Amino acid sequence: DAGVTQSPTHLIKTRGQQVTLRCSPKSGHDTVSWYQQALGQGPQFIFQYYEEEERQRGNFPDRFSGHQFPNYSSELNVNALLLGDSALYLCASSWGPGANTEAFFGQGTRLTVV
Amino acid sequence: QKEVEQDPGPLSVPEGAIVSLNCTYSNSAFQYFMWYRQYSRKGPELLMYTYSSGNKEDGRFTAQVDKSSKYISLFIRDSQPSDSATYLCAMSSNTNAGKSTFGDGTTLTVKP
Numbered sequence: 001d002a003g004v005t006q007s008p009t010h011l012i013k014t015r016g017q018q019v020t021l022r023c024s025p026k027s028g029h030d031t032v033s034w035y036q037q038a039l040g041q042g043p044q045f046i047f048q049y050y051e052e053e054e055r056q057r058g059n060f061p062d063r064f065s066g067h068q069f070p071n072y073s074s075e076l077n078v079n080a081l082l083l084g085d086s087a088l089y090l091c092a093s094s095w096g097p098g099a100n101t102e103a104f105f106g107q108g109t110r111l112t113v114v
Numbered sequence: 115q116k117e118v119e120q121d122p123g124p125l126s127v128p129e130g131a132i133v134s135l136n137c138t139y140s141n142s143a144f145q146y147f148m149w150y151r152q153y154s155r156k157g158p159e160l161l162m163y164t165y166s167s168g169n170k171e172d173g174r175f176t177a178q179v180d181k182s183s184k185y186i187s188l189f190i191r192d193s194q195p196s197d198s199a200t201y202l203c204a205m206s207s208n209t210n211a212g213k214s215t216f217g218d219g220t221t222l223t224v225k226p
Contacts, residue, residue: 004157006157033213033214035216040218040219041218041219042118042120042202042204042216042217042218042219043158043202043204043214043216044216045213045214045215048213056213058213088155090157090158092214098208102148102160102163103148103160103214104160105150105157105158105159105160106157107156107157108156108157110155
């Protein structure tokens with residue numbers, strides 16, 4: 001049973017560019033949440049997707065957008081990259097969008113903006 | 115002030131020691147409490163998941179939640195070098211379902 005998979009594992013982009021990160025949830029899970037983890041800090045919630053809609057959003061600008069596909073996989077898009085967007089981007093999957101469900105994380109995509 | 119504050123560490127203990135990791139929080143709506151272990155440059159791994167107040171034990175790990183004090187703890191018995199990692203506490207509420215709020219982590223080193 002595959003866990004949460006993310007691609008790519010590492011990425012280097014230039015300021016101003018756009019990036020797309022991908023996530024496949026754990027088998028049986030239908031909800032995907034995205035987090036940003038800066039070095040030395042805990043993950044910060046970006047948004048959550050369930051039934052192909054954004055259900056919850058954290059305190060992130062509109063440059064951060066996402067999508068969920070019918071097979072429950074998800075993409076995170078970041079436009080107009082800033083140096084401060086350099087971080088580990090984590091995807092977590094769960095069954096259902098509620099707080100009473102356990103979330104499992106992927107290994108993350110490390111984004112470096114130069 | 116952050117909603118979740120975690121003892122920053124770092125923490126260094128000898129093998130076999132009992133380790134105590136702690137978080138405090140300010141949002142009384144939090145009802146679900148999690149502990150994750152994160153190895154360097156990897157994603158967080160769910161260790162413990164508890165609801166409301168009380169204790170939960172799983173092998174060498176015990177999670178405690180005291181909602182009256184807004185304080186949670188993770189105890190690790192008979193610590194092993196393989197327990198060396200960063201430990202993250204996380205919390206969520208029904209009113210903001212699906213969004214977990216994390217502490218900044220405590221880095222633990224268990225020396226052989």
